[in-house]
Amino acid sequence: MSTAVSPDQRSTTRKTGRQARSPSTERSRAENRLGLKLVAPAVVLMLLVTAYPMLQALYLSLFRYRLTNPDDRQFIGFDNYVTALSDQLFWQDLWNTVVIMVVTVAVELVIGFAFAMVMHRVIFARGVIRTSILIPYGIITVVSAFAWQFAFSLNNGFVNGWFSWLPWIAADTNWFGDHWHAMFAIMVSEIWKTTPFMALLLLAGLSQVSEDMIEAAKVDGATWWQRLWKVILPNMRAAIMVAVLFRALDAFRIFDNIFVMTKGAQETESSSFLTYRQVIEQFQLGMGSALSVLLFLSVLVLAYGIVKLFRVDLSQARGEG
Template identity: 80%
Template structure:
């Protein structure tokens, strides 16, 4: 690491320290309270029966097939939505980066879905996939697996598909915005040099553009994966967890809010928090981004 890198790291740490302190003050108490409650058998409807059970709640959760089924649902939604958003978002980023005519209008129109409240967009897509008056069945009935009687929310995979479509439509603009920021950092001189050397458009894309966007791609995937892993709103609005479409966050909500199981719900929330941390570490490790090199220092 160069002296400049060390100086920038120290400056960055000093700049983010006030925000970190505020975040710790605001979030530390709820986090420790959840960890504390997870060690008790505690139901809100009978607060006098609070009983210390140690790690028993974690054992109950980890041996429950429903927890693992909901975890699988969560991982499937995360992998599919983030993968599709990465491809579509990159295409949108290329368009927004290269377009000359009406650039502002096009960028604004692409970003509109992200500005819509998640609950509102989820209700809109629930209406779209409705068997009675939705437009999906009528518009796509030429496909062999879709008819006017297709019940998207009547079975597991069609319901999961509808949830993922609503998530992709809502958050792809966010992905494209992050990728556009990374794309703007790619040197035009490098692209022109590759073109002069006879590289095709695909070769310039895979050999020049994408490698120089690795840091931006990692940030985009990291942010969206962590957000998708905590998906709740779309499932709550569109299925209420029916047809085996519960996610980990929805299971936590159901234990705490609907069944008043503060002990089990707290254990679930702690496990969800640990899962998010492990997921973040895994993504950073897989991308192996050298931030000093990304800044052009190595």
């Protein structure tokens, strides 16, 4: 793991490191060859279990192919992609996915950071507090989804009863009866479930921030707010990026909460739910494959975007910097 150094110091270290490595010796080449041999079995295995299905999906996506009607399989080129991309449902679902991702990751980042601070600073009952914060993450998403579905249920939920003093909640608010209410319920379940994960990743980053630097800032007269923004957060950038990247990709693939809570009704369907329905429910192997290829590309673009946005070298996040 990288030690806490300022970005300027870090770039100097990196440069020197690179210079030291650049003249390649016989020995380093031999090491490289050995390295390649060592990773080769893992790479072959990865190719078998990931590349093969991906290529198969790519191939299938060029066909009109329904599992219950295999004789009617027909090569149609990129028609499935054209149909999907020109369909309003695809964009609606992509929009839902992005909304869920942006809102949940933003809320989780703030709450997760607060939890990480609590876990980091707490001096009494440390184990109990840390464990209780992590409990929701230990619960299976489907179970959490069912629990929240019951909580928001019109017939036997407690949300309407407890919060009916709020102007926008009535005793007969049907949480799964319209788009935004249902989206809210889904996002609450998602946030409740995964905030601890975010907190855990941020805690790791937080514990990397040198106490000396915070101490020094304090001596220099920096306020708590300034210490947070000028010292703690910049030095946690790699950890924040990893947390945001993991959670954003995770949230982008949201499926279970929607499956349990609304089954996609009230236009709450996500991109992965749409793909699931085409392949698994409707046996449209061609269209479903096209959608999964599109989903894969979206995830790729997203990951690239986040890495670029935070301008962090991934190798640093792994502690090689």
